[in-house]
Amino acid sequence: MINSMTGFGKASLQLPLKKITVEVKSLNSKNLDLSVRLPQVYKEKELEIRNLIACELERGKIDFSLFIEVTGEETASRINAPIVKAYINQMKEILPHADETELMKMAVRMPDSLKTERLEIDENEWKSIQSVITEALQNIAAFRAQEGKKLQDDFILRIGNIRQLMNEILILDPERIVAVKDRIKNNLNELQITIDENRFEQEVIYYLEKLDITEEKVRLLNHLDYFLETLNSDEANGRKLGFISQEMGREINTTGSKSNHSQMQKLVVQMKDELEKIKEQVLNVL
Structure with missing residues (x-):
């Protein structure tokens, strides 16, 4: 199950003299880019908070804010x-x-x-604040999981579309081979020269081997299966999905360069379109 890097979590707590509010926002990023805003009195706890966030959220451009609203008679x-x-x-x-x-x-x-006056941190109060921070992190984690489910549904749809387009290409493949043979033969007939039929067949076979897309088909289908398998793993897998989508792109591009057939090239363009949508969304995966 994948998680999105995009999310928002908020939690608050009313204490006798103040209200504590914690907000956590997250966007996509290649690494952990963490910004922490705290009232001056809690600055000494910043490293502890950073470590907690890094452990829970792992990656993304994360903005963490802790707000204190004084509601009693306490003042610094x-x-x-x-x-x-x-x-x-x-x-x-x-x-x-x-x-x-x-x-x-x-x-x-x-x-x-x-x-x-510099106020000292009340440890009992800090334990309450820790519980609010934990709740906010749990809320953003739930948000990320919900967004991840939407991304996963979209990935499954796009992978299915690419698989279907590849199957349509394979249906056209025999027609393409016949068309290539006929085109070569017609060109030779127009030259009105005598050819050695055995040599002609050998050259045609050699030429058609260069246009064969069997390897590309097998590798692409393997990449599609591996992509779906990776989607269902428990670890953070955004980078791995990015690598797999790059490999899928190589096989699709090679198929297009070998196609030598207008209808197949149209299908290849559609496959590229589906893959670009996948690559764009992979950037949001944790």
Whole structure:
């Protein structure tokens, strides 16, 4: 069963004084391209979070965000009382009859009147946040699996189409061989020369061997079967599917170059079209 690299997961938790929200977004990428956004207080946990995400999601362009919304009275900013008092005293010396309320309003706007205290991580709170992160990762994994099912259905359809087109080519193959023989013979007849029939048959056989597509047919059908087998494996297989689709392309191209038949070439073009759709979607497979 394949998984898509595209996905979205979200989870939230309401604590007594704050609301925790985790969002994880993922797009396709050749490797793990991870961006983590955290409030400053949780920066020391970034490596732990990165390792968890890498283990769970493996590959993709991933954006992880942890949001903290304070809903209680907790705040990291405090009024720096000595500084504020010093500002007020200085302004009283300049404006001795000024209203103290107005002086207070001016003082709290001055530099250093507020100080930000570094909050320590509460381990019990962090355990709750870990559970939210795990839930968000589970949600994006479920999203990826759902998208992977859609991709798999599309792959099975495209592989079936290529197989059907190859079968139609094989039906035309005997007609193509006869047409090639007749064309060569007609060209020789137009030259009005005497030919050695035995030598002619030998040369025709040699020429037709170069146009034979039996090997291409066998290899292409093997690649189609291997592609379907890989779809059903349990491991992350996006890269392997990409390699198989490249091999399928080589056999289809060789079949087209050997076809020497207009109807077969049309079928080859249709096969290429189906394969390009497969290659485009393979880029999204984990």
